[in-house]
Amino acid sequence: MGEQLPALIVATPLLFSFAIYLAGLWRRRLCYPLFLTSLALSAIFSLWLFFRVMIFGPISYPIGGWEPPWGIEYRVDHLSALIIASVATVALLVGLSFRGRVEGETEPSRWSQIYALFSLQLCGLLGMTVTGDVFNLYVLLEIASFSAYAIIAMGERGAEFFAFRYLIFGTIGACCYLLGVGHLYILTGSLNMADLSRLLPPLYPSRALLVGFALLVLGIGIKMAAFPLHTWLPDAYTEAPSSASAFLAPLSTKVASYVFLRILTGIFSPHFSLTSLGDAMGWVALAGAIFASLMALAQQRLRRVLCYLIVSEISFLLMGVASRTADGLRGAVLHLVNDMFMMGCLFTGACAILHQLGREELVALKGLCRKMPLTSAALLLGGLSIIGTPPLCGFFSKWYLVLGAIEARMWHIVIGLLVGSLLNTIVIFRILEKVYLGAGHQHGRLYWDGLPKGMVMGLVIFSLSLILLGVFASEIVAKAIDPWIPL
Amino acid sequence: MVRESLLPLFEVLLPLSGAMGILIFGERWRNLREATTIAASILTFLGALMMLEPVMEGINLRSEIFVALPGISFLLKVDMMGMVFLLLTSSLWVVISIYSIGHMRSLCEHAQTRFYLCFAMAIFGAVGVALSGNLLSLFVFYEILTVSTFPLVAHHEDEEAILAGRKYLAYLLGGASLAFFAILYGWESFGRMEFAPSGFIPLGSPKGVLLVLLLAFILGFGSKAALMPLHEWLPSAMVAPTPVSALLHAVAVVKAGVFTCLRVLLFVFGPEVLSSMGVSLGFGIFVAFTVIVANLLALREDHLKRRLAFSTINNLSVILLGGFLLSESGIRGAVLHIPFHGLMKITLFMCAGTIYVQTGKEYVSELDGIGHRMPLTMGAFALCALGLCGIPPICGFLSKWFLCLGALEVKQWVFLMVFLLSSFLDAAYFLPIVYRAFFCPGKDLGGIREAPPIMALPLVATAIGSVLLGIFPNLLFHFWDLAQGVAMLVMGGGM
Numbered sequence: 001m002g003e004q005l006p007a008l009i010v011a012t013p014l015l016f017s018f019a020i021y022l023a024g025l026w027r028r029r030l031c032y033p034l035f036l037t038s039l040a041l042s043a044i045f046s047l048w049l050f051f052r053v054m055i056f057g058p059i060s061y062p063i064g065g066w067e068p069p070w071g072i073e074y075r076v077d078h079l080s081a082l083i084i085a086s087v088a089t090v091a092l093l094v095g096l097s098f099r100g101r102v103e104g105e106t107e108p109s110r111w112s113q114i115y116a117l118f119s120l121q122l123c124g125l126l127g128m129t130v131t132g133d134v135f136n137l138y139v140l141l142e143i144a145s146f147s148a149y150a151i152i153a154m155g156e157r158g159a160e161f162f163a164f165r166y167l168i169f170g171t172i173g174a175c176c177y178l179l180g181v182g183h184l185y186i187l188t189g190s191l192n193m194a195d196l197s198r199l200l201p202p203l204y205p206s207r208a209l210l211v212g213f214a215l216l217v218l219g220i221g222i223k224m225a226a227f228p229l230h231t232w233l234p235d236a237y238t239e240a241p242s243s244a245s246a247f248l249a250p251l252s253t254k255v256a257s258y259v260f261l262r263i264l265t266g267i268f269s270p271h272f273s274l275t276s277l278g279d280a281m282g283w284v285a286l287a288g289a290i291f292a293s294l295m296a297l298a299q300q301r302l303r304r305v306l307c308y309l310i311v312s313e314i315s316f317l318l319m320g321v322a323s324r325t326a327d328g329l330r331g332a333v334l335h336l337v338n339d340m341f342m343m344g345c346l347f348t349g350a351c352a353i354l355h356q357l358g359r360e361e362l363v364a365l366k367g368l369c370r371k372m373p374l375t376s377a378a379l380l381l382g383g384l385s386i387i388g389t390p391p392l393c394g395f396f397s398k399w400y401l402v403l404g405a406i407e408a409r410m411w412h413i414v415i416g417l418l419v420g421s422l423l424n425t426i427v428i429f430r431i432l433e434k435v436y437l438g439a440g441h442q443h444g445r446l447y448w449d450g451l452p453k454g455m456v457m458g459l460v461i462f463s464l465s466l467i468l469l470g471v472f473a474s475e476i477v478a479k480a481i482d483p484w485i486p487l
Numbered sequence: 488m489v490r491e492s493l494l495p496l497f498e499v500l501l502p503l504s505g506a507m508g509i510l511i512f513g514e515r516w517r518n519l520r521e522a523t524t525i526a527a528s529i530l531t532f533l534g535a536l537m538m539l540e541p542v543m544e545g546i547n548l549r550s551e552i553f554v555a556l557p558g559i560s561f562l563l564k565v566d567m568m569g570m571v572f573l574l575l576t577s578s579l580w581v582v583i584s585i586y587s588i589g590h591m592r593s594l595c596e597h598a599q600t601r602f603y604l605c606f607a608m609a610i611f612g613a614v615g616v617a618l619s620g621n622l623l624s625l626f627v628f629y630e631i632l633t634v635s636t637f638p639l640v641a642h643h644e645d646e647e648a649i650l651a652g653r654k655y656l657a658y659l660l661g662g663a664s665l666a667f668f669a670i671l672y673g674w675e676s677f678g679r680m681e682f683a684p685s686g687f688i689p690l691g692s693p694k695g696v697l698l699v700l701l702l703a704f705i706l707g708f709g710s711k712a713a714l715m716p717l718h719e720w721l722p723s724a725m726v727a728p729t730p731v732s733a734l735l736h737a738v739a740v741v742k743a744g745v746f747t748c749l750r751v752l753l754f755v756f757g758p759e760v761l762s763s764m765g766v767s768l769g770f771g772i773f774v775a776f777t778v779i780v781a782n783l784l785a786l787r788e789d790h791l792k793r794r795l796a797f798s799t800i801n802n803l804s805v806i807l808l809g810g811f812l813l814s815e816s817g818i819r820g821a822v823l824h825i826p827f828h829g830l831m832k833i834t835l836f837m838c839a840g841t842i843y844v845q846t847g848k849e850y851v852s853e854l855d856g857i858g859h860r861m862p863l864t865m866g867a868f869a870l871c872a873l874g875l876c877g878i879p880p881i882c883g884f885l886s887k888w889f890l891c892l893g894a895l896e897v898k899q900w901v902f903l904m905v906f907l908l909s910s911f912l913d914a915a916y917f918l919p920i921v922y923r924a925f926f927c928p929g930k931d932l933g934g935i936r937e938a939p940p941i942m943a944l945p946l947v948a949t950a951i952g953s954v955l956l957g958i959f960p961n962l963l964f965h966f967w968d969l970a971q972g973v974a975m976l977v978m979g980g981g982m
């Protein structure tokens with residue numbers, strides 16, 4: 001069964017999404033257990049795949065027995081195994097918190113739809129990580145995006161508008177990507193990534209190829225919300241149902257970032273892509289980190305603050321790539337993984353706050369620590385990890401990012417990383433101050449914060465994972481990231 | 488000699504488990520919570536004493552916890568230098584936890600569980616700083632200390648306290664990111680992390696790199712040592728409850744800052760590299776500026792705790808200046824001054840806090856005649872104030888003696904004058920307080936009584952301790968031998 005895993009992790013959530021919808025027509029209560037089963041199975045398969053790849057090396061799986069480059073190849077190497085395992089784990093942990101939450105904020109007639117769409121979303125995200133075919137990647141990207149548009153549109157007042165705006169942006173991004181794929185196909189006649197990386201080098205001087213490369217980067221740049229292409233993100237994720245933002249925000253931009261890394265290093269040679277992007281990427285990312293942190297300071301709603309933090313974290317990741325050193329890339333990948341867990345932790349916390357208080361304005365968080373000590377602790381750990389306080393995981397990725405920039409002697413990136421982190425510190429402490437230093441004995445402490453058990457479990461595991469990821473950072477780098485480093 | 492041992496790990500875990508216990512017991516079982524604090528502090532102190540003996544024999548206990556990053560492990564190591572700070576922190580934690588129970592309860596402070604929790608976490612950070620074997624673990628604990636002190640500074644939760652807390656974080660986290668850069672740059676340039684007596688940076692390294700590193704380290708870690716112009720947070724942080732001031736000034740925070748600076752100077756750079764750079768005079772003058780200016784500023788402060796704060800800024804720079812002298816006696820004086828100043832300053836702060844609890848007075852000008860009503864408190868205050876001016880036989884005299892000797896050894900007359908002038912200024916702002924308390928006739932003193940034993944005992948104990956340590960500097964803690972050992976170890980590299 002081990003060889004079938006790459007197909008299984010895509011097929012499982014896909015099939016379950018149909019099953020959830022059909023079961024929902026018959027009995028609404030079946031949706032959530034089925035959804036959770038889908039997440040759990042995906043997580044089990046993903047972790048299994050992860051350990052298999054760590055032990056036996058990369059797996060190649062031809063879909064339907066058609067050998068690459070003719071058929072679609074699913075290919076899992078160390079990097080994709082790491083991303084798959086984190087995506088599926090974070091999805092499961094976020095999914096745990098859905099009982100009671102999703103039911104609370106959507107109409108009963110929508111339950112089957114929203115759970116089916118979540119499952120479909122996971123299918124798209126995992127598919128994007130396993131596929132070794134650029135066109136198949138486009139298909140899965142659209143599966144993930146369209147389910148995201150639909151889920152976001154289910155939010156309250158005005159969500160349809162922002163979902164539509166996201167759809168316009170997302171479609172432009174997808175079109176750019178598809179055009180880029182078209183360029184590559186016309187030039188080489190191949191869609192397989194491994195095949196492309198063999199065929200492309202002689203064509204590097206070609207203008208057409210450079211345009212194709214630019215289109216691919218632009219398309220994925222929109223999907224990963226890289227500054228200045230991020231404008232769709234804060235609105236879409238803030239107006240979405242809180243469960244949806246908890247599910248989408250940690251995962252979808254991160255998987256797009258993975259695809260970005262894959263394009264840079266798996267399709268093109270890292271040398272070509274990093275020199276074509278040049279210094280501009282570092283400067284743009286630097287501006288993005290500063291801008292996003294400043295914007296986060298100006299926000300009044302918790303989820304909007306977190307959304308801008310996502311943009312700033314993506315900029316950190318890009319700065320690591322822009323340093324063009326092995327350590328910078330290590331930092332970028334490690335940050336990608338850590339950020340999924342940190343954002344998962346924070347967004348689940350936001351979910352819990354909305355569940356309990358029904359509002360998320362920062363002023364409403366005053367004295368939260370008395371009422372919801374557990375959620376406050378999760379926000380504290382997540383926040384401290386974002387700003388890179390040791391020994392939480394965020395510190396270790398920042399370590400590699402800064403080290404990479406120093407090795408490359410790119411002082412502007414060093415300064416950007418440090419100043420960006422300091423600005424994030426202000427953002428985070430603006431929240432923590434309200435949570436912990438707000439006045440008040442007035443609230444009584446609630447039993448387990450008054451949250452559903454699943455949500456408590458999710459928050460606790462997320463918080464612990466931030467510490468564990470820090471402790472095992474060197475293991476992750478040595479076993480999972482180093483074999484991939486292309487420089 | 489190095490021996491693998493789990494003792495340092497246990498020692499670090501003690502305050503952490505104390506913190507967990509405090510969190511579990513909470514407000515509901517407040518007596519158990521306080522018992523946990525005291526038990527953890529006593530155990531930590533005993534643990535430190537247990538490790539003292541092997542360290543005195545020149546054996547360094549090491550425990551490698553896990554490999555944090557390729558080539559860098561999370562390393563704990565006890566050497567003589569760390570032992571000095573560990574003994575100071577753990578012994579004063581016992582004193583201050585007894586005192587803070589009295590203080591917090593008699594003022595009916597809010598959020599006491601958070602207070603004790605963060606206090607224990609801060610001690611956890613400080614003990615970790617003392618026991619760190621390399622720059623990585625040092626930085627980790629340094630940050631834990633920084634973050635866990637923030638809620639203590641902002642304890643009152645009013646606007647002033649929150650502003651002070653923000654200021655504190657801005658200075659310290661800003662400094663920390665500079666230090667973070669320095670650690671990484673050093674690692675990238677030299678590929679080493681672990682502290683070595685007389686430094687791990689090889690002689691003849693490029694001068695530009697060294698200068699950038701030294702600047703980043705001193706400004707980065709110096710923010711915690713309240714080096715001017717990065718000192719502003721310390722007087723502001725005086726809004727916190729008095730036990731917190733004691734924690735900031737004597738037990739953990741600024742001491743950790745100055746300890747870290749000395750660690751970097753002596754165990755990362757080392758005297759040889761520093762003197763080959765030829766910048767120690769420049770840095771010395773930079774630090775000497777703080778020594779004098781802080782004391783001048785202390786002269787005009789009427790708020791008692793703020794005056795004490797400026798005195799701390801002065802003394803920290805005195806310690807740092809001792810490090811920059813790069814002479815055996817200078818280092819010895821600097822290392823000795825860390826625990827001695829801590830002991831005397833904690834007494835002064837406990838006295839200030841006791842005066843506030845008993846009378847509500849915060850300003851020097853209000854203290855007329857108070858010595859007759861609170862003879863124990865003001866007696867302890869007078870003793871330690873004299874000690875800080877360097878009057879024998881109180882322990883401050885010994886460290887200042889060695890500092891002056893250190894300046895003479897390297898023929899830096901300027902710095903000798905700085906030390907002497909600083910002591911003179913110390914007297915100029917401490918003695919008026921003592922004079923007012925005992926010799927000026929007071930008004931409306933009715934109803935003012937001596938402090939209850941739970942507050943009076945700790946401060947009398949530390950005052951007596953500072954006299955005893957002045958007469959028998961090797962008493963119990965072996966500070967004398969430890970300081971001598973550090974100086975010989977560091978200068979043993981040859982000069």
